Amino acid sequence: MSTTTTPTTDERTTAAPPPTPWSSRIGVRGGDWGRWVRERGVYLALVVLVLVNVVATPNFLTLGTLQLYAVQTATVIIVSLGMALVIGTGGVDLSVGATMAVAAAVMARLFSPSDGGGSPLALAIVVALVAGTLVGVVNGLVVAVGRVQPIVATLAMLVGGRGLALVFTGGALVEMFHPFFTTVRTAQVLTIPAIFWLAILLAVVLAVVVRRTAFGFRVLAIGGNLPASRLAGVPVRRTLVGVYAVSGFLAAVAGLIVTMRLRAADPSYVGLNIELTAITAVVVGGSLLTGGKVRVLGTVAGAVLIQLLENTLTAQNVTDSIARIIEALIIIAAVFIQRPSRSAR
Amino acid sequence: MNAVHQTTAGAAVAVALAVALAGCSTGQTTSSSGDGNGGAAPTVAETLGTAQNGVPAAILAAGGTTLLTTAKPEGVEAQYGPMCKGSDLGIGKIDFTKDTIGWAQSEKEANPFRIASTKSQVDTAKAKGWKLLTTNAQSNVQQENTDIKGMIDKGAKAIIFSPINSTGLGDAIAYAKSKKVAMIPVDRNITGVTGCQDVGPQLGSDFVQQGRRAADAMIKATGGQAKLAILLGASGVNVTDDRTAGFLDELKQKNASGIEVVFKQTADFTREKGQSVTETLLRAHPEVNAIYAENDEMGLGALAALQDAGKAGTDKVHIVSIDGTKGAVQAIVDGNFDAVIESNPAFGPAAQAALSAYVNGDGAPAVTITTDNQYDKSNAQQAIDSGTAY
Numbered sequence: 120m121s122t123t124t125t126p127t128t129d130e131r132t133t134a135a136p137p138p139t140p141w142s143s144r145i146g147v148r149g150g151d152w153g154r155w156v157r158e159r160g161v162y163l164a165l166v167v168l169v170l171v172n173v174v175a176t177p178n179f180l181t182l183g184t185l186q187l188y189a190v191q192t193a194t195v196i197i198v199s200l201g202m203a204l205v206i207g208t209g210g211v212d213l214s215v216g217a218t219m220a221v222a223a224a225v226m227a228r229l230f231s232p233s234d235g236g237g238s239p240l241a242l243a244i245v246v247a248l249v250a251g252t253l254v255g256v257v258n259g260l261v262v263a264v265g266r267v268q269p270i271v272a273t274l275a276m277l278v279g280g281r282g283l284a285l286v287f288t289g290g291a292l293v294e295m296f297h298p299f300f301t302t303v304r305t306a307q308v309l310t311i312p313a314i315f316w317l318a319i320l321l322a323v324v325l326a327v328v329v330r331r332t333a334f335g336f337r338v339l340a341i342g343g344n345l346p347a348s349r350l351a352g353v354p355v356r357r358t359l360v361g362v363y364a365v366s367g368f369l370a371a372v373a374g375l376i377v378t379m380r381l382r383a384a385d386p387s388y389v390g391l392n393i394e395l396t397a398i399t400a401v402v403v404g405g406s407l408l409t410g411g412k413v414r415v416l417g418t419v420a421g422a423v424l425i426q427l428l429e430n431t432l433t434a435q436n437v438t439d440s441i442a443r444i445i446e447a448l449i450i451i452a453a454v455f456i457q458r459p460s461r462s463a464r
Numbered sequence: 465m466n467a468v469h470q471t472t473a474g475a476a477v478a479v480a481l482a483v484a485l486a487g488c489s490t491g492q493t494t495s496s497s498g499d500g501n502g503g504a505a506p507t508v509a510e511t512l513g514t515a516q517n518g519v520p521a522a523i524l525a526a527g528g529t530t531l532l533t534t535a536k537p538e539g540v541e542a543q544y545g546p547m548c549k550g551s552d553l554g555i556g557k558i559d560f561t562k563d564t565i566g567w568a569q570s571e572k573e574a575n576p577f578r579i580a581s582t583k584s585q586v587d588t589a590k591a592k593g594w595k596l597l598t599t600n601a602q603s604n605v606q607q608e609n610t611d612i613k614g615m616i617d618k619g620a621k622a623i624i625f626s627p628i629n630s631t632g633l634g635d636a637i638a639y640a641k642s643k644k645v646a647m648i649p650v651d652r653n654i655t656g657v658t659g660c661q662d663v664g665p666q667l668g669s670d671f672v673q674q675g676r677r678a679a680d681a682m683i684k685a686t687g688g689q690a691k692l693a694i695l696l697g698a699s700g701v702n703v704t705d706d707r708t709a710g711f712l713d714e715l716k717q718k719n720a721s722g723i724e725v726v727f728k729q730t731a732d733f734t735r736e737k738g739q740s741v742t743e744t745l746l747r748a749h750p751e752v753n754a755i756y757a758e759n760d761e762m763g764l765g766a767l768a769a770l771q772d773a774g775k776a777g778t779d780k781v782h783i784v785s786i787d788g789t790k791g792a793v794q795a796i797v798d799g800n801f802d803a804v805i806e807s808n809p810a811f812g813p814a815a816q817a818a819l820s821a822y823v824n825g826d827g828a829p830a831v832t833i834t835t836d837n838q839y840d841k842s843n844a845q846q847a848i849d850s851g852t853a854y
Contacts, residue, residue, distance in 0.1 A: 292575065433748075
């Protein structure tokens with residue numbers, strides 16, 4: 120943001136800021152178009168990226184490739200959904216990757232066919248999901264009751280959660296095999312992978328929750344104006360704990376999917392850095408980092424966009440160093456174009 | 465690609481721009497046979513350098529200047545002088561029955577190599593009755609500096625350490641020098657040092673040589689004809705550069721022009737990235753029928769991707785990887801890997817013997833290259849049964 124304002128201007132506190140040259144070019148004078156790009160640009164970007172792939176990536180428009188990309192995207196979508204809800208309250212959950220690791224590690228700890236006497240897989244999965252949810256509950260309690268800033272509370276969990284996961288597995292990667300894993304990997308409904316259906320189902324549920332339930336309204340109210348919500352009698356603590364619990368649960372789901380796909384629980388690397396991907400997906404999808412607004416479809420599109428971008432760079436064999444330069448260009452451009460319009464606040 | 469994964473914020477114009485750029489660079493990299501891929505990575509010649517008096521450039525960089533022809537202890541491939549003595553740096557004798565020494569591990573003990581590497585140090589010290597402090601820097605170079613200095617402050621008279629990278633530990637090395645503490649790097653060498661002047665004797669594998677042997681194994685497995693993908697290790701790490709340079713140079717030297725490198729991408733030494741990168745590559749380049757993975761974990765991730773694509777098995781896609789872990793050697797037995805070049809993590813006995821000779825004895829060579837095993841169908845089962853595969 121600072122690229123277009125003088126250092127002394129604080130955008131937030133300026134009541135009616137004069138349009139800067141850049142924003143006037145794309146935003147104010149462009150009127151509706153500029154605003155549309157800011158808020159719905161993710162769909163446009165997605166279309167562009169798909170078209171580029173159609174032209175440039177060999178075998179992109181084949182069933183196998185699209186199915187693979189759907190599977191790879193599913194976990195990013197699932198984690199991003201939880202992130203969208205948390206960001207809707209004006210918070211952030213940096214611990215989603217660590218939560219994935221905790222869930223993976225708990226499953227590995229319980230279901231360890233290597234020593235013969237492991238728990239049934241179903242039990243291991245349920246306990247792992249509960250563990251992930253509990254991580255979220257702890258985050259929620261620290262934020263809501265402890266009044267610790269979400270970024271700090273979940274940062275602590277990012278560090279501690281991964282440590283916990285390493286303890287559960289003794290630090291090492293644990294290989295696991297079960298016919299059900301194969302089913303999860305290969306099952307399809309209407310030629311679409313079951314894992315992707317799960318992500319879509321969760322997105323629909325979240326959309327309904329956000330738009331149609333009291334819980335959803337409370338989330339938006341808290342994100343919109345926390346003090347006012349408190350005064351208005353919104354059960355802030357309960358809602359926040361619920362929100363972080365949902366994020367933890369969804370992260371656990373994603374962690375188990377990754378584990379079943381890899382046939383191994385890797386507590387060191389499962390979900391590493393996915394929190395940044397998820398935050399980006401949410402913001403690119405048109406939600407506000409400051410809270411009060413949750414765009415579920417936009418978040419899904421944002422997640423698809425980011426995963427597809429990564430796949431594109433990989434499929435195009437772009438060198439790591441070049442990819443980083445591209446990344447920098449994208450960040451600059453995205454910050455420039457997607458500066459939240461003042462009217463949207 | 466991990467970096468992109470982390471922080472990309474997409475917007476219409478930006479993405480179009482990015483992909484346009486991506487498109488440009490591909491045209492050049494995929495059509496050429498391989499090593500036109502790098503902007504930042506050093507070229508083969510830069511990394512391999514030119515041997516001087518029969519001493520490879522990597523050894524020269526680590527302070528070795530002459531090949532020693534004296535009898536080699538068991539498990540040692542080559543030794544390079546000068547001979548280092550602790551007294552040269554004013555380091556006094558160590559009474560191992562009383563004094564403590566330190567072991568600084570660089571990366572999480574989450575993969576078999578790191579587990580075996582630490583276990584070797586701890587077990588050796590235990591067997592000798594030495595007092596050993598241990599730390600783990602969790603892949604953070606600043607942490608490793610802090611760890612080493614911390615152990616010195618706690619009274620460690622010598623530090624055996626596995627450097628995260630060949631450079632970046634200057635802080636800890638200078639501190640040790642000022643406190644007259646012996647420093648024994650293992651696995652990755654410290655480079656840019658004059659023999660014995662900054663650190664004590666160094667012990668390591670020859671990563672360039674590992675890459676060469678992987679290339680030889682690949683030529684043998686494929687009969688010199690293949691569309692090859694390379695899963696690179698983490699960017700900016702000399703192990704990655706060396707294993708790439710050695711591999712590509714050996715292909716060139718053996719005139720294996722039938723092996724065409726069609727894809728080269730980092731998978732960060734992890735199984736998960738090995739899987740996801742291979743999945744994507746198999747869709748974009750279905751013609752790929754050989755994969756060189758610069759560590760076993762990426763190779764096993766690639767195997768998971770191949771299994772899902774119905775392409776597992778060396779009759780469909782050849783795999784050669786480096787490390788020598790149990791999982792990868794088992795994959796040879798199962799018919800999924802062709803060969804595994806070992807990177808021997810068991811530096812404990814050699815390092816502690818070198819330390820002893822360095823501070824209390826006649827000195828130890830500036831650089832020691834330890835012996836790496838190599839596994840294929842002929843000895844894989846045996847390596848698992850005997851526990852040689854770690």
